Amino acid sequence: MPEQEPDERIKNFEEVPLGYTPEMAMEEAARCVQCKVPSCVCGCPVNVHIPAFIKLVAEGKFAEAARKVKETNALPAICGRVCPQEVQCEELCVFNKMGRPIAIGRLERFVADYERENDLIEYPAQVEKNGKKVAIVGAGPAGLTAAGDLEQYGYEVTIFEAFHRPGGVLMYGIPEFRLPKDIVEKEVDYLVRMGVEIRLNEIVGKTVSVDELLEERGYDAVFIGTGAGLPKFLGIPGENLGGVYSANEYLTRANLMKAYKFPEYDTPIVKGQKVCVIGGGNVAMDVARTARRLGSAVSLVYRRTRKEMPARDEEIHHAEEEGIKLCPLSNPLAVLEDSDHHVRALKCEKMELGEPDETGRARPNQVPDSEYEIPANLVIMAIGAGANPLLTKSTPGLELNKWGYIEADEWGKTSKDKVWAGGDIVTGMATVIEAMGAGKNAAMDIHEKLMGVKKPIDPSPDALPDDMVCEIKPKRAEPTT
Amino acid sequence: MCEIVSIKELVPTIFEAVVKAPEIARKAKAGEFLIVMPDEKGERIPLTIADFDRDEGTITIVFMTIGTSTYKLAAMKPGDKYFAFVGPLGHASEIKNHGTVIMVAGGVGTAPIYPIARALKEAGNKVISIQGSRSKELLFWEDRLASVSDEHIIMTDDGTAGRKGLVTEPLKEIIEREEVAIVYAIGPVPMMKFSALTTKPFKVKTIVSLNSIMIDATGMCGGCRVNIGTETKFTCVDGPEFDGHLVDWDLLTSRQRTYVKDEKCSFDKYLEDSGVIL
Ligand SMILES: Cc1cc2nc3c(=O)[nH]c(=O)nc-3n(C[C@H](O)[C@H](O)[C@H](O)COP(=O)(O)OP(=O)(O)OC[C@H]3O[C@@H](n4cnc5c(N)ncnc54)[C@H](O)[C@@H]3O)c2cc1C
Numbered sequence: 077m078p079e080q081e082p083d084e085r086i087k088n089f090e091e092v093p094l095g096y097t098p099e100m101a102m103e104e105a106a107r108c109v110q111c112k113v114p115s116c117v118c119g120c121p122v123n124v125h126i127p128a129f130i131k132l133v134a135e136g137k138f139a140e141a142a143r144k145v146k147e148t149n150a151l152p153a154i155c156g157r158v159c160p161q162e163v164q165c166e167e168l169c170v171f172n173k174m175g176r177p178i179a180i181g182r183l184e185r186f187v188a189d190y191e192r193e194n195d196l197i198e199y200p201a202q203v204e205k206n207g208k209k210v211a212i213v214g215a216g217p218a219g220l221t222a223a224g225d226l227e228q229y230g231y232e233v234t235i236f237e238a239f240h241r242p243g244g245v246l247m248y249g250i251p252e253f254r255l256p257k258d259i260v261e262k263e264v265d266y267l268v269r270m271g272v273e274i275r276l277n278e279i280v281g282k283t284v285s286v287d288e289l290l291e292e293r294g295y296d297a298v299f300i301g302t303g304a305g306l307p308k309f310l311g312i313p314g315e316n317l318g319g320v321y322s323a324n325e326y327l328t329r330a331n332l333m334k335a336y337k338f339p340e341y342d343t344p345i346v347k348g349q350k351v352c353v354i355g356g357g358n359v360a361m362d363v364a365r366t367a368r369r370l371g372s373a374v375s376l377v378y379r380r381t382r383k384e385m386p387a388r389d390e391e392i393h394h395a396e397e398e399g400i401k402l403c404p405l406s407n408p409l410a411v412l413e414d415s416d417h418h419v420r421a422l423k424c425e426k427m428e429l430g431e432p433d434e435t436g437r438a439r440p441n442q443v444p445d446s447e448y449e450i451p452a453n454l455v456i457m458a459i460g461a462g463a464n465p466l467l468t469k470s471t472p473g474l475e476l477n478k479w480g481y482i483e484a485d486e487w488g489k490t491s492k493d494k495v496w497a498g499g500d501i502v503t504g505m506a507t508v509i510e511a512m513g514a515g516k517n518a519a520m521d522i523h524e525k526l527m528g529v530k531k532p533i534d535p536s537p538d539a540l541p542d543d544m545v546c547e548i549k550p551k552r553a554e555p556t557t
Numbered sequence: 558m559c560e561i562v563s564i565k566e567l568v569p570t571i572f573e574a575v576v577k578a579p580e581i582a583r584k585a586k587a588g589e590f591l592i593v594m595p596d597e598k599g600e601r602i603p604l605t606i607a608d609f610d611r612d613e614g615t616i617t618i619v620f621m622t623i624g625t626s627t628y629k630l631a632a633m634k635p636g637d638k639y640f641a642f643v644g645p646l647g648h649a650s651e652i653k654n655h656g657t658v659i660m661v662a663g664g665v666g667t668a669p670i671y672p673i674a675r676a677l678k679e680a681g682n683k684v685i686s687i688q689g690s691r692s693k694e695l696l697f698w699e700d701r702l703a704s705v706s707d708e709h710i711i712m713t714d715d716g717t718a719g720r721k722g723l724v725t726e727p728l729k730e731i732i733e734r735e736e737v738a739i740v741y742a743i744g745p746v747p748m749m750k751f752s753a754l755t756t757k758p759f760k761v762k763t764i765v766s767l768n769s770i771m772i773d774a775t776g777m778c779g780g781c782r783v784n785i786g787t788e789t790k791f792t793c794v795d796g797p798e799f800d801g802h803l804v805d806w807d808l809l810t811s812r813q814r815t816y817v818k819d820e821k822c823s824f825d826k827y828l829e830d831s832g833v834i835l
Pocket residue numbers: 158159160213214215216217218219236237238239242243244245246249250251278279280281301302303304305327358359362466467498499500501505506507508509511
């Protein structure tokens with residue numbers, strides 16, 4: 077797929093891949109052999125009807141193809157861009173063994189963009205209301221998906237969102253150059269046009285509690301999709317100095333608050349000349365590439381080597397192309413300060429790889445007497461996220477696991493009566509599409525419990541063609557540290 | 558929702574707005590705060606709940622104009638709506654009968670201290686308040702604070718009202734004079750810092766309300782972190798009230814100064830765009 081050139085794109089926040097032309101899409105779609113047992117579908121957590129939509133693309137019926145995808149996936153323009161397809165649908169495509177799987181994600185993106193850009197989006201007809209109300213907490217992919225499905229089942233659905241914009245990580249985390257925010261807005265708008273009510277700036281656990289939603293406001297069920305919104309820090313000396321950010325803060329300033337457009341927007345962001353990003357996952361890549369676009373020289377500090385980095389290969393490649401310097405085998409020891417309590421440098425030590433640890437990756441060991449400093453006036457920690465306790469602490473009767481994530485079965489049912497949960501607040505940080513899958517499953521379960529409509533036995537194969545059963549479970553995203 | 562009912566300039570640079578926000582008013586407690594965004598392009602800034610009226614469903618905020626966001630807030634009119642008005646946030650003050658409490662308010666800090674003083678008074682405490690400002694013309698809510706205090710002392714830097722001098726002077730005198738269970742100090746950082754330093758030798762517990770820079774105010778970004786003793790705390794969810802004897806004031810001050818240049822740039826642009834002449 078054509079892309080913006082690296083030296084051009086580091087000067088703007090526009091999308092890097094430019095997308096297929098109709099001819100390119102049809103050509104790619106024609107490669108699909110329409111497998112009788114399409115293994116690709118099993119790799120997709122929401123089981124998009126992959127061969128069926130690709131067939132429509134090959135025939136040039138792009139809007140129809142988009143609608144086909146939307147039968148199981150309400151956010152195709154987003155998933156086509158941010159799904160780690162290489163470990164999901166595309167990994168299981170029969171062509172993968174031969175080297176080049178069908179570019180399912182790019183095709184999905186293409187049809188969704190085509191439909192939107194040509195104003196061909198059709199809104200589903202209003203369904204008859206069944207008289208029951210469901211409250212959704214959090215307007216991230218899990219909550220949005222649960223809301224859309226429940227609305228279609230006939231519920232009156234209200235989403236409560238803490239921020240002033242819906243979208244969750246899609247809005248505040250993933251940068252504009254990977255996922256343009258107007259696309260997120262359009263996909264959210266689709267749900268609103270379907271009838272979903274979104275109440276912004278209302279924090280469940282503060283403005284209103286889960287128990288109040290159930291007991292005082294008359295909701296028949298609550299779905300919690302609050303994400304993994306707790307920043308992690310390393311616990312090293314100096315990490316609270318001015319000029320040290322968590323990835324969450326840096327990305328929220330840049331994306332949600334649009335600090336990259338400061339002073340047109342009022343929220344500022346430290347524009348370091350020399351930036352150290354700590355971490356090797358996708359979030360670290362997003363942070364590093366954002367800093368690059370804000371005019372910084374960026375070093376990416378990681379304890380192991382490039383090979384062990386949990387980020388998608390494509391993202392590491394993009395980062396390198398954009399001139400981000402990888403500093404592998406480096407372990408941060410302390411943030412050093414100048415006379416003004418501001419960051420001056422990051423002190424690291426060298427590491428070498430030893431035996432594999434419990435995750436199966438080589439364990440990094442310290443090299444004695446190898447301390448060195450990387451000059452920096454901005455340090456950003458992108459070393460993973462945890463479970464935010466704000467809602468869970470204020471909700472008695474909700475069982476949590478030892479890391480503070482909500483305990484739920486495969487349908488999202490929690491230990492608390494009438495309460496379901498799904499997405500990152502249950503699994504820890506995973507993927508957009510897995511959060512959506514969790515929202516879908518919970519919607520089905522809520523529908524069964526509230527209206528007695530039987531759901532399929534297994535939480536995913538409902539949408540599969542011809543009674544096909546997926547034996548291969550979709551993979552979990554890898555940890556980011 | 559979150560429409561401005563009334564707004565007025567209490568004293569030069571300090572504004573009071575009454576805002577329709579029934580859901581927040583229903584929950585609000587002394588010591589909690591809000592996140593306010595004046596408009597779509599604005600910042601999310603924290604402001605303390607200075608008062609609330611559950612029957613009317615209103616919240617009162619009091620703010621001092623210092624930069625872009627607060628000037629934008631001051632320029633809004635009754636009937637206007639904030640782009641975001643979120644809360645109540647943070648921990649409420651611990652309200653119980655401590656015995657004798659001293660409430661030290663500096664400048665705009667009078668607003669956040671008032672509901673706490675009122676609640677402490679209602680809980681049966683002997684409330685002594687010390688209200689400080691640069692000069693007489695900047696004093697506001699003296700009557701309100703006095704009405705919930707057993708003793709009310711006014712201090713001004715220039716002596717134009719009350720006693721001339723700093724709030725720490727009567728603070729020390731009272732602690733020397735009588736048994737004091739707890740001190741609340743809310744105002745500019747130096748005033749809170751020196752209040753805490755004043756009470757430290759007497760080992761009188763001193764609560765301060767920190768004004769770190771915030772974004773989400775839900776514990777998601779860590780931008781508001783402060784050093785309290787040997788621990789890192791998030792002001793928005795662990796505070797905003799902390800033990801003043803444990804706060805690392807230098808770090809707080811330096812983190813607050815992170816965006817000084819940007820704030821000036823933003824403010825210059827605001828003045829140019831809005832045509833406001835100072
Ligand atoms: C920088 C970054 C890049 C990523 N890149 C990718 C990628 O390329 N591909 C991919 O598949 N995944 C990616 N992920 C992971 C993916 O974004 C998450 O797994 C997914 O968004 C989880 O969805 P969710 O609905 O569970 O939660 P979230 O997206 O986190 O949404 C939760 C929502 O709930 C709101 N909320 C929280 N608490 C409350 C409350 N008490 N009351 C009301 N509202 C509340 C939040 O404000 C938020 O809007 C990335 C994550 C990050 C941080």
